[in-house]
Amino acid sequence: MRLLLIMRKSVLWHADHIATLRMMGRELHLLTEVPGLETDGRFAAVTLVPAGRPVEEVAADAVALAEAAGIGTALTFAETDIHLTSVVNERLGNAWAAPEADAIARDKRRQREFLADQGIPTVGYAAVADTAEALAAAERLGYPLIVKPTHAAFSRGVALVAGPAELADRLGAIERMARSGEGNYFTGRERTFALLEEFLPGEEVTLDGVVLFGRFHLAGIINKMHMPGPYFEEDFYTLPFRTPELEPGLTAIAESITKGLQVEHCLFNVELRQDREGRFRVVEFSTRMSGGQNYHNLREVHGIDVVRLFAKALTAGDPAQVWEGEVRRLPPRRATCITYAYRTGLLLRNTPGQAALSPYFQSYVPVARPGDRLRRAPAGYDIAGSLSVNGPYREPADLDRIEAVAAELDGRLDVLVVPAAGDTP
Numbered sequence: 045m046r047l048l049l050i051m052r053k054s055v056l057w058h059a060d061h062i063a064t065l066r067m068m069g070r071e072l073h074l075l076t077e078v079p080g081l082e083t084d085g086r087f088a089a090v091t092l093v094p095a096g097r098p099v100e101e102v103a104a105d106a107v108a109l110a111e112a113a114g115i116g117t118a119l120t121f122a123e124t125d126i127h128l129t130s131v132v133n134e135r136l137g138n139a140w141a142a143p144e145a146d147a148i149a150r151d152k153r154r155q156r157e158f159l160a161d162q163g164i165p166t167v168g169y170a171a172v173a174d175t176a177e178a179l180a181a182a183e184r185l186g187y188p189l190i191v192k193p194t195h196a197a198f199s200r201g202v203a204l205v206a207g208p209a210e211l212a213d214r215l216g217a218i219e220r221m222a223r224s225g226e227g228n229y230f231t232g233r234e235r236t237f238a239l240l241e242e243f244l245p246g247e248e249v250t251l252d253g254v255v256l257f258g259r260f261h262l263a264g265i266i267n268k269m270h271m272p273g274p275y276f277e278e279d280f281y282t283l284p285f286r287t288p289e290l291e292p293g294l295t296a297i298a299e300s301i302t303k304g305l306q307v308e309h310c311l312f313n314v315e316l317r318q319d320r321e322g323r324f325r326v327v328e329f330s331t332r333m334s335g336g337q338n339y340h341n342l343r344e345v346h347g348i349d350v351v352r353l354f355a356k357a358l359t360a361g362d363p364a365q366v367w368e369g370e371v372r373r374l375p376p377r378r379a380t381c382i383t384y385a386y387r388t389g390l391l392l393r394n395t396p397g398q399a400a401l402s403p404y405f406q407s408y409v410p411v412a413r414p415g416d417r418l419r420r421a422p423a424g425y426d427i428a429g430s431l432s433v434n435g436p437y438r439e440p441a442d443l444d445r446i447e448a449v450a451a452e453l454d455g456r457l458d459v460l461v462v463p464a465a466g467d468t469p
Contacts, residue, residue: 052102170182248327266282310354312332349370408432412428
């Protein structure tokens with residue numbers, strides 16, 4: 045079976061996802077902005093589209109490419125391409141395509157409106173289009189509060205602000221990002237570019253699963269490093285879930301969201317954070333699963349393979365066909381942790397180095413290339429790469445041990461940076 049894989053960015057970031065499709069015997073035709081993949085043996089064909097090309101034109105290109113190659117289904121794992129891919133599937137005649145649901149997932153303002161309409165735990169918010177509007181809304185909401193872009197990812201541009209001066213500064217940075225077209229986050233037609241939100245001070249988790257024939261199936265709940273602000277760099281994604289007694293309630297929230305979206309088949313992710321009373325509320329959700337090594341780790345810990353299940357559902361006639369030969373979700377078998385190699389400066393070398401010799405080492409994905417300049421928040425949210433480690437799981441204390449291993453191996457990565465002009469010492 046041929047698939048059109050639409051991944052304008054982050055092809056490397058989703059290597060495990062792509063490998064699964066290939067092991068299933070899928071012939072992959074890639075549509076991307078990333079140069080240099082034309083001879084990549086994973087793909088039967090690679091079509092390069094110019095960076096910044098209008099989404100409508102990319103969609104038309106994708107449909108024409110699919111029809112010419114006899115491809116009936118498009119698929120993506122990239123946050124910024126989920127709505128684009130859904131539009132392509134609708135035009136290819138796939139009845140399960142859900143462009144409206146995917147459009148909601150790509151717009152954090154629409155997410156807040158959807159959650160409120162559905163009675164799903166959310167936060168107080170205001171969507172804003174300029175600084176004056178934001179300053180007035182902030183007075184109503186009260187400080188401190190969260191400011192975030194409506195269409196970004198990886199916590200890029202998200203900050204906790206304590207007063208008007210900080211808010212104006214962060215809004216300026218978000219507006220510049222929105223106008224730049226960076227990362228394919230914004231199309232330039234958005235009515236609002238930022239959200240102000242009530243700050244939730246508690247623990248944050250990310251929940252992954254898959255919707256098959258309208259029913260949500262949990263893959264796992266991932267612990268995240270506690271981030272008190274003012275900036276929210278993602279780090280320390282650890283499995284299994286530290287408080288499994290809370291799992292049913294969180295799963296019920298995910299089920300409510302997917303039911304309200306009326307999706308038939310999709311990968312699904314929702315991030316939740318505790319308020320001051322310890323109740324989890326929705327930070328954001330997406331009709332795709334976590335990127336990077338989280339997919340591999342969910343399989344390692346719980347056995348269930350949501351990418352295989354999703355890919356099978358797109359052509360299966362009923363749930364029995366999808367689940368045939370597949371592993372249902374298992375109790376936790378291993379402890380895993382992902383840590384991101386945050387660095388500042390000009391990158392000269394980026395390999396796993398001595399970390400790869402550890403028995404706990406699982407993989408290292410180099411995201412940046414030599415010559416790239418890396419910045420940390422608030423100047424940037426860059427990482428050199430993503431390190432994943434794996435160890436035995438017998439008791440909850442093993443989660444603390446595997447996080448300590450991840451931190452130690454991060455220091456053994458062969459990631460060499462030198463100061464760049466303008467960097468803060």
